[in-house]
Amino acid sequence: MKIGIVLPSVPAYSETFFSNKIKGLKEHGFTVVIFANSSKQNSYNLSKIKVASKLTGNKFQVILVSIYKLIHSFLFHFKNSKNLYSLDSKDGVKFPQRIKNIISNNHILSEPVDWLHFGFGTMVLNRENVAKAIGAKMAVSFRGFDIGVYPIKYPNCYLKLWEKVDKIHVISNDIKDLVYQHGFIGKAEIIKITPAIDTTFFKSEEEYIYTNKNNFITIARLHWKKGLVYTFEALAILKKEGIPFHYTIIGDGTELERLKFAAHQLNLLDEVTFTGKLQHVLIKSKLKSSDLYLQYSIQEGFCNSVLEAQALGLLCIVSTAEGLPENIVNNETGWVVPKCDSKELANKIIEVINLPEDKKLDIAKNAKERVSKHFTILQQQQQFVEFYKE
Known part of the structure; x- marks a missing residue:
C-alpha cells in the first residue's frame, strides 16, 4: 500500500x-x-x-x-x-x-x-x-x-x-x-x-528525588497559546510569598521579546532563564536536573514534552487545555489546574512543593509506569x- x-x-x-x-x-x-x-x-x-x-x-x-x-x-x-x-x-x-x-x-x-x-x-x-x-x-x-x-x-x-x-x-x-x-x-x-515518545531514551532508572531547590521547567514554542504569561503571574505570587525557585523555558518563537518584558514587569528576570531551542540530549539533561514541569497552556493538543517529563519521573502540573487532562491523570500521575487562572496555578505549585516526600515519589512512579505502558x-x-x- x-x-x-x-x-x-x-x-x-x-x-x-x-x-x-x-x-x-x-x-x-x-x-x-x-x-x-x-x-x-x-x-x-x-x-x-x-x-x-x-x-x-x-x-x-x-x-x-x-x-x-x-x-x-x-x-x-x-x-x-x-x-x-x-x-x-x-x-x-x-x-x-x-x-x-x-x-x-x-x-x-x-x-x-x-x-x-x-x-x-x-x-x-x-x-x-x-x-x-x-x-x-x-x-x-x-x-x-x-x-x-x-x-x-x-x-x-x-x-x-x-x-x-x-x-x-x-x-x-x-x-x-x-x-x-x-x-x-x-x-x-x-x-x-x-x-x-521514545521511552528507551526518555527513561530514568533512578528513584525520583525532589531536590527542594524548586527548579521548574517548561518546553514550549514561545507562542501566546502556551500560557507562559499566566505561568509568570503565578510565579510572581510565589516570589511575593518568599518561596525561592528558578524557572527554565526551553524553546524559541516570535513572543520572546514580549515574554522577556512580561518577566521584567513581574520582577522575575533573575528567576527566569530562556535557553532557546535545544537538542534532545540537552533537553533530557535539563529535565533530569529539574523538580517540577509546568505546562499551563491556553490551547494544547496533547504535548509530547509532558510525556517526556513524566517518563523521567518529574512531577508535572498542566492546564485543562484540550489533550492535557488525558496526558496527566489528575492526582495520580500529576495535577491538572483550570487554565487561565494564575492564582490557582500558584496555589497548586505551593501545594505540590509542600507534599510529603512519599506522596511525591508515588506520583512520579505512577507517571513513569503509565507513560512506558501507554505511550510508546x-x-x-x-x-x-x-x-x-x-
Whole structure:
C-alpha cells in the first residue's frame, strides 16, 4: 500500500513527530511519499519526497513557473488534472482558483497513492478534491491549533472537508469533540492515536528525588497559546510569598521579546532563564536536573514534552487545555489546574512543593509506569498501520 503524507515541510531528522510514523509504516511494508511545500532539511533517507513549486517571490518568475506547471499537468497528468478541475467546478470553485489548485497541487497529481493523508487540518483547505482526483482515499489529522483556534478565525472552514474525508485522526478526545463542534456530521470514522515518545531514551532508572531547590521547567514554542504569561503571574505570587525557585523555558518563537518584558514587569528576570531551542540530549539533561514541569497552556493538543517529563519521573502540573487532562491523570500521575487562572496555578505549585516526600515519589512512579505502558512509539506505529487498513 502506498501512503502520501501532505506536510508544510519535510520533517528534519530531529522532528520525530512524523518521522517515527513514517519509519513504522515503511517497516510494515508500506511505501510512503511526502508531499511538502518546502524542503529545508533532507539529510537522511526518510522516504520519497515531492516538493511543491515555489509560487511566491518575483512576479515574472511566478507567472513562468505557473504556466509551465499548468501545461505539464495537462500534458502528463491529464486525467487527474481534469478530474480536479471538474470536481472543483461542481463545488462552485471559481475559475481562477480551479487553475491555481491544479498548479499548486502538480506534485501530488503526478503521484498515484492509495491514501492521501493531510498532516494538519489547515493543509487540506482548497485541496478537498485532490484525493478523489487521483483515485485515493483521504485522511486528515487534527492536532490542536488547526481545530482549536483556526476555525474560530475562519468559521465553517472545514464544511467541504466533512463531506469528502474518509478517515479522521485526532490526538485526544477533546480534539475529537472540537471536530464535532465545528460542523462534522459523522460520515467518516474518527480514530484517536495519541502522540508517543521514545521511552528507551526518555527513561530514568533512578528513584525520583525532589531536590527542594524548586527548579521548574517548561518546553514550549514561545507562542501566546502556551500560557507562559499566566505561568509568570503565578510565579510572581510565589516570589511575593518568599518561596525561592528558578524557572527554565526551553524553546524559541516570535513572543520572546514580549515574554522577556512580561518577566521584567513581574520582577522575575533573575528567576527566569530562556535557553532557546535545544537538542534532545540537552533537553533530557535539563529535565533530569529539574523538580517540577509546568505546562499551563491556553490551547494544547496533547504535548509530547509532558510525556517526556513524566517518563523521567518529574512531577508535572498542566492546564485543562484540550489533550492535557488525558496526558496527566489528575492526582495520580500529576495535577491538572483550570487554565487561565494564575492564582490557582500558584496555589497548586505551593501545594505540590509542600507534599510529603512519599506522596511525591508515588506520583512520579505512577507517571513513569503509565507513560512506558501507554505511550510508546511501537504502539503508535502499530495503530497507524491499522488506521490505513480497510
